[in-house]
Amino acid sequence: MSAHGTPIPMTSSAAGPLAGVADVPGDKSISHRSLILGALSIGETRISGLLEGQDVLDTARAMRAFGAEVTDLGEGNWSVHGVGVGGFAEPDNVIDCGNSGTGVRLIMGAMATSPVTATFTGDASLNKRPMARVTDPLALFGAQTVGREGGRLPMTIVGAADPVPVRYVVPVPSAQVKSAVLLAGLNAPGQTVVIEKEATRDHTERMLAGFGATITSEVTDEGRVITLTGQPELTGQTIAVPRDPSSAAFPVCAALIVPGSDVLVPNIGLNPTRAGLFETLREMGANLTYENPREEGGEPVADLRARFSPDLRGIEVPPARAASMIDEYPILSVVAAFATGQTVMRGVKELRVKESDRIMAMADGLRANGVDIEDGEDWWIVTGRGHGNVAGGGLVHSHIDHRIAMSFLCLGMATQAPVRVDDCGPIATSFPVFEPLMSALGAQFVRTSAD
Ligand code: S3P
Numbered sequence: 213m214s215a216h217g218t219p220i221p222m223t224s225s226a227a228g229p230l231a232g233v234a235d236v237p238g239d240k241s242i243s244h245r246s247l248i249l250g251a252l253s254i255g256e257t258r259i260s261g262l263l264e265g266q267d268v269l270d271t272a273r274a275m276r277a278f279g280a281e282v283t284d285l286g287e288g289n290w291s292v293h294g295v296g297v298g299g300f301a302e303p304d305n306v307i308d309c310g311n312s313g314t315g316v317r318l319i320m321g322a323m324a325t326s327p328v329t330a331t332f333t334g335d336a337s338l339n340k341r342p343m344a345r346v347t348d349p350l351a352l353f354g355a356q357t358v359g360r361e362g363g364r365l366p367m368t369i370v371g372a373a374d375p376v377p378v379r380y381v382v383p384v385p386s387a388q389v390k391s392a393v394l395l396a397g398l399n400a401p402g403q404t405v406v407i408e409k410e411a412t413r414d415h416t417e418r419m420l421a422g423f424g425a426t427i428t429s430e431v432t433d434e435g436r437v438i439t440l441t442g443q444p445e446l447t448g449q450t451i452a453v454p455r456d457p458s459s460a461a462f463p464v465c466a467a468l469i470v471p472g473s474d475v476l477v478p479n480i481g482l483n484p485t486r487a488g489l490f491e492t493l494r495e496m497g498a499n500l501t502y503e504n505p506r507e508e509g510g511e512p513v514a515d516l517r518a519r520f521s522p523d524l525r526g527i528e529v530p531p532a533r534a535a536s537m538i539d540e541y542p543i544l545s546v547v548a549a550f551a552t553g554q555t556v557m558r559g560v561k562e563l564r565v566k567e568s569d570r571i572m573a574m575a576d577g578l579r580a581n582g583v584d585i586e587d588g589e590d591w592w593i594v595t596g597r598g599h600g601n602v603a604g605g606g607l608v609h610s611h612i613d614h615r616i617a618m619s620f621l622c623l624g625m626a627t628q629a630p631v632r633v634d635d636c637g638p639i640a641t642s643f644p645v646f647e648p649l650m651s652a653l654g655a656q657f658v659r660t661s662a663d
Contacts, residue, residue, distance in 0.1 A: 219635035222617075222647075224624025225656040229472030229520070232653050234463035238263040238288065238453035239481055240642050241387070241415050244271050244314050246451045248322050249423050250292030251280035252299075252398060255448035257292040262453055264288060267312035267641045274319050277303035278328075288453075297446055298399040302328040306366070309334045311567060311612065311641045314388055316365070317346045318416075321392025324355035325375035325399035333366040337567050337612035337638075343367055345384060346392045352378040353396050375400040377442055380407070381434070385535045385562060387412035387485075390438070394420065394427075400442045409435040412535045413485040418510065423449055454481035454511055458539045459643045461489055462618050463653060465543045467518035468498050469550045469626040471599065475653060476503075478515040488537030489544060490516070496551055497523045524551035526596050531559030538562055542619040545574050549583045550626060551596035561590035567638070568611035577620050580606030581631055605629030614638040618646060625655055632660065 243263040248271065250257030262268065272282045272290070279301035281293035295301070300323050307330055309316035316332050320343070323330055333339065344363030351357065354372030359365060377400040382389050390406050394416050397404025417438055420427050426441040460480045467473040482490070482502070493500050499521045502514035526548055529537075537544070541563055548555035563570040575587045582603030584595040604627025610617035617636045624631030639646050647657055 217637060220637040221632065221634050221660045222621060222636045223630045223632045223658045223660045224621040225630040226627065227470050227625040227654045227656050230467050230470050230475050230653040230655070231473065232475060234475055234477045234649055234653060236455050236459040236463065236477060236649070237265065237643060237645060239456040240265065240267060240458065241314065241413055242419070242453050243268040244318060245415055245419050246453060247271050247275050247282065247292060248318055248395065249419055249446065250448060251275040251278060251282070251294045252297050252322060253294035253423055253446040253448045254296045255294070257294065257448040258450045259290040259292070260452050261288050262290050263456065263642070265640060265642045265644050266310055267315055270308065270310040270312055271315040271319065274307045274309065274315065277305065277307055278323065292448070294446070294448060297443060298326055300326045300328050303330050306331045306333055309338060311335050311337055311638060313338060313341055313567070317343070317388040317392050318395060320346055320350065320369055321395035324350040324369055324371050324396045325353050326371045327373040329368060329370045331366060331368040335612060339365045342565055345386065345389050349378065349380045349389070349393045350396055352380065353400055377402040377404045379405040382406060382408045385410040385412050387416070391416040394438065394440055397440045397442055398425070398444070402442055404440045404442060406438045407435050410532070410535050411436050411485055413483070423447060452509055454508060454513060455479045457481055457486045460516060461540050461543050462622055462643070462646065463650065464500065464516055464518040465547050466622045466625050466650065466655070468493065468500070468521045468524065468547055469599070471520050473518070473520045475518050476515055477518065479513055480516050482512045482514055485536050488533040489540035492527070492529055492533065492537065492544060493547065495527050496547070497521060497525050522599060524596070526551045526553035526555040526594070528556040534559050539615060542570055542574050542615045543622060545578065545592070545594050546619050546623045548594035548596055549578060549602050549623065550599050552598050553596055555594045555596065557593070558591040560592070566613065568613035568616055570613065570616065573609065573611050573613060573616045574619070577606065577608035577616065580608060581623060581627060582606070599626070602627045603629060604631045607632045607634065610635050610638060612638050614642045618643065621650070621655070621657060
């Protein structure tokens, strides 16, 4: 089933050379954080380039429910009048975060140290995902939680009336957990310290500093130690959301595998905590260049130019790089199918608890399309077949997971026979213009009837 309605089955057939400019939407992680931090600030936050995918729209609705004034000004421009740190009102109704783990986990953190009670739910995918990784540290602040078995949504959180600051070592590499703790720390007196053994995306830290919080980050033997001073007055900001490297990944990878392609993907954020895929592709022999590199809003940005890459080679992806490309393993495994040799991906257990079990979803889908893949609890290996030799012809289940759906539509652009995906509805959660954007480059997508 689609996350938000009836299933949208689609078929992707071999495309001619892809050509043109792919203007991908705003960054999903930064879009969520802009709305949440805007809601926790005093005064107005003006946002341009907001991703208007369903995940982010659900977060906008949630911020209204907690008392912020959130206005859609059109064409990706939004205004948020915040309530200030500790100023959240109690929502009248259940907060539905749809498909979004980032939305629900960050919002839980943001409300957990205010004296309000809120109940959270989501779609069939989100309600299967683990929330204890967030509610465990929130309990240390004094928040109370009642959820379903295994720490699943729906779940009610009673925010701490008298929060205490915490020192927390994040047990899994997760920017969502780190961010939830930092957002909770905002309304606790004194210093909240979060330690992460592996560096994950640092948008929350950068943006908290931008909104006026005192926050430091230092690399020690324990890992990255982030210290936030609680109860700051955050002030509304003007934010230009950079474009999403995780969305750019799809037109970039499609261009690498479709013969004759040459695609430009402008203005992509290349924050090192997000850019691991592009480095990996270059090591595999991808014809991928960074044009016009520059700094925008304190973030490295470049235009990506991706061209058909006839000599892709499988590599062992360094496990230390996993956090910086965690959302990109599905599309990387598609590229790996067109390489020669094996692409080995280890240290990726977190893929099992994304919008779907992505190792299982990709393994099943690739096998159904004639690609050899071995997998274990925290690893998978794709044996490449080389360009022109990937059979396709299979039916793939997207499991309410946008990135699985988009990855297999890209696979079908270069396989011998078309690839069918049972439901592409979830793509709207992160990349609502995926279908027209890819079609304009030359993709052959057809909406089909369900099998
Ligand atoms: C995100 C963190 C990552 C990532 C997700 C977005 C964020 O999740 O997979 O798409 O914006 O903080 P985890 O924190 O579960 O690794």
